[in-house]
Amino acid sequence: xxxxxxxxxxxxxxxxxxxxxxxxxxxxxxxxxxxxxxxxxxxxxxxxxxxxxxxxxxxxxxxxxxxxxxxxxxxxxxxxxxxxxxxxxxxxxxxxxxxxxxxxxxxxxxxxxxxxxxxxxxxxxxxxxxxxxxxxxxxxxxxxxxxxxxxxxxxxxxxxxxxxxxxxxxxxxxxxxxxxxxxxxxxxxxxxxxxxxxxxxxxxxxxxxxxxxxxxxxxxxxxxxxxxxxxxxxxxxxxxxxxxxxxxxxxx
Amino acid sequence: xxxxxxxxxxxxxxxxxxxxxxxxxxxxxxxxxxxxxxxxxxxxxxxxxxxxxxxxxxxxxxxxxxxxxxxxxxxxxxxxxxxxxxxxxxxxxxxxxxxxxxxxxxxxxxxxxxxxxxxxxxxxxxxxxxxxxxxxxxxxxxxxxxxxxxxxxxxxxxxxxxxxxxxxxxxxxxxxxxxxxxxxxxxxxxxxxxxxxxxxxxxxxxxxxxxxxxxxxxxxxxxxxxxxxxxxxxxxxxxxxxxxxxxxxxxxxxxxxxxxxxxxxxxxxxxxxxxxxxxxxxxxxxxxxxxxxxxxxxxxxxxxxxxxxxx
Numbered sequence: 252x253x254x255x256x257x258x259x260x261x262x263x264x265x266x267x268x269x270x271x272x273x274x275x276x277x278x279x280x281x282x283x284x285x286x287x288x289x290x291x292x293x294x295x296x297x298x299x300x301x302x303x304x305x306x307x308x309x310x311x312x313x314x315x316x317x318x319x320x321x322x323x324x325x326x327x328x329x330x331x332x333x334x335x336x337x338x339x340x341x342x343x344x345x346x347x348x349x350x351x352x353x354x355x356x357x358x359x360x361x362x363x364x365x366x367x368x369x370x371x372x373x374x375x376x377x378x379x380x381x382x383x384x385x386x387x388x389x390x391x392x393x394x395x396x397x398x399x400x401x402x403x404x405x406x407x408x409x410x411x412x413x414x415x416x417x418x419x420x421x422x423x424x425x426x427x428x429x430x431x432x433x434x435x436x437x438x439x440x441x442x443x444x445x446x447x448x449x450x451x452x453x454x455x456x457x458x459x460x461x462x463x464x465x466x467x468x469x470x471x472x473x474x475x476x477x478x479x480x481x482x483x484x485x486x487x488x489x490x491x492x493x494x495x496x497x498x499x500x501x502x503x
Numbered sequence: 504x505x506x507x508x509x510x511x512x513x514x515x516x517x518x519x520x521x522x523x524x525x526x527x528x529x530x531x532x533x534x535x536x537x538x539x540x541x542x543x544x545x546x547x548x549x550x551x552x553x554x555x556x557x558x559x560x561x562x563x564x565x566x567x568x569x570x571x572x573x574x575x576x577x578x579x580x581x582x583x584x585x586x587x588x589x590x591x592x593x594x595x596x597x598x599x600x601x602x603x604x605x606x607x608x609x610x611x612x613x614x615x616x617x618x619x620x621x622x623x624x625x626x627x628x629x630x631x632x633x634x635x636x637x638x639x640x641x642x643x644x645x646x647x648x649x650x651x652x653x654x655x656x657x658x659x660x661x662x663x664x665x666x667x668x669x670x671x672x673x674x675x676x677x678x679x680x681x682x683x684x685x686x687x688x689x690x691x692x693x694x695x696x697x698x699x700x701x702x703x704x705x706x707x708x709x710x711x712x713x714x715x716x717x718x719x720x721x722x723x724x725x726x727x728x729x730x731x732x733x734x735x736x737x738x739x740x741x742x743x744x745x746x747x748x749x750x751x752x753x754x755x756x757x758x759x760x761x762x763x764x765x766x767x768x769x770x771x772x773x774x775x776x777x778x779x780x781x782x783x784x785x786x787x788x789x790x791x792x793x794x795x796x797x798x799x800x801x802x803x804x805x806x807x808x809x810x811x812x813x814x
Contacts, residue, residue, distance in 0.1 A: 253534055299771060463560070464560045464561070469531040471531040471770075472573070
């Protein structure tokens with residue numbers, strides 16, 4: 252079920268360099284959203300909405316958390332919004348992570364940069380589902396690290412920075428050998444990272460969450476597509492995804 | 504207030520329809536509002552065979568608009584008739600099938616295919632897609648080619664044909680007159696303007712197709728100017744489009760000579776934009792002293808006195 256709703260900003264926090272957390276309030280979204288789904292946010296003065304994943308939600312309070320990084324015109328403008336301001340949102344959108352077979356399983360979460368936020372909501376639901384969580388979180392540098400403690404509360408967490416200023420130095424794939432065995436993985440992050448993860452874990456079942464520049468966000472305009480592995484066509488990231496089985500899509 | 508508009512093949516309760524390519528085949532938007540509120544629906548382009556479209560990124564924000572280069576992704580005309588048209592037929596609205604192709608034969612084939620269904624009311628002939636390598640726009644930028652493809656499609660179809668004009672031409676009036684002479688029942692204008700953006704981090708074009716079609720409020724004045732010019736030179740009706748985002752915008756297009764209008768990019772911004780404009784339109788018409796759409800058509804055109812010195 253999708254709706255166009257207004258969400259009021261309750262709280263605004265800078266969680267890392269150029270990275271903001273908004274706590275928004277809306278009962279419809281908090282009741283209907285599942286891990287991995289996203290909101291399509293209207294930003295004053297812009298033609299296209301901006302897709303932002305849901306980081307966390309609380310059904311009882313109606314609060315929905317998003318975390319975004321300032322990367323362009325849209326996120327720069329969104330970052331100027333203040334508490335008590337209302338934002339126009341279409342959501343919850345897309346197909347999220349499938350967690351039904353994770354009961355008492357060991358699950359590896361692999362997040363890179365601004366791909367980390369949706370994995371937090373997922374991780375919390377997995378813990379509720381009695382799964383054991385291991386997380387690998389990759390950031391550029393110490394200043395860009397966020398949600399480290401939050402993930403530690405869910406299970407073993409390995410932090411990696413490209414420059415080694417915090418945690419391990421290197422890429423998320425460099426610590427894969429340290430995490431021990433796991434049954435399945437969920438990953439979200441920049442495409443080169445997803446590609447590397449997919450290659451390294453080609454014999455493990457897993458899911459990847461993708462991002463792309465979007466138009467309508469609901470599957471009508473065909474702007475955000477990804478080629479399927481069988482070469483037969485495309486899937487729509489906004490509507491069929493953003494989460495896909497790792498083997499289903501072809502990351503070029 | 505009388506919002507109804509009657510055009511060849513299209514007996515519409517109001518002049519508002521979503522533009523082709525911005526509304527898919529209606530499924531997604533039907534979860535936001537009842538499609539029966541619309542005057543018509545312009546379906547996404549149909550080609551002979553399935554087309555996979557262009558690589559991504561396919562869209563980019565621009566000042567007051569956006570670029571797109573989807574590349575006519577569609578499941579092919581047979582699947583559209585089998586799987587998409589029946590869905591739209593369940594609504595009380597007119598259905599316009601947009602047809603595209605890379606050759607005159609393909610246009611002819613697709614046009615003929617739509618004769619097999621009773622649920623399409625008119626064809627929109629897309630000779631103006633800027634985002635495919637072969638076909639499309641080459642027919643829309645040359646009056647002779649435009650007339651030839653129009654004539655061929657008219658012979659192939661039982662339906663009225665609205666030719667969608669490209670603004671990427673020096674003289675749009677020449678193309679409009681050529682397709683009118685070739686038998687077009689109406690015009691739809693304008694398609695997008697070819698544009699480009701550079702991506703600074705990679706120092707490459709932002710759109711994978713390099714160029715894309717510019718749409719949105721940025722192109723509204725161009726659309727109005729072109730409709731204004733064409734209206735005075737042709738007698739067939741015009742479906743106007745290009746950056747419409749409010750009922751006031753609709754009236755601007757109608758005053759310039761449009762008989763009905765299509766809403767494109769604004770659907771992405773607000774999925775409820777079509778019903779909202781339909782609700783607001785009577786107030787806007789009333790405010791400016793009109794009792795119907797028809798009364799306002801072309802009312803903004805200033806007719807110059809004939810220049811006797813040049814004849």
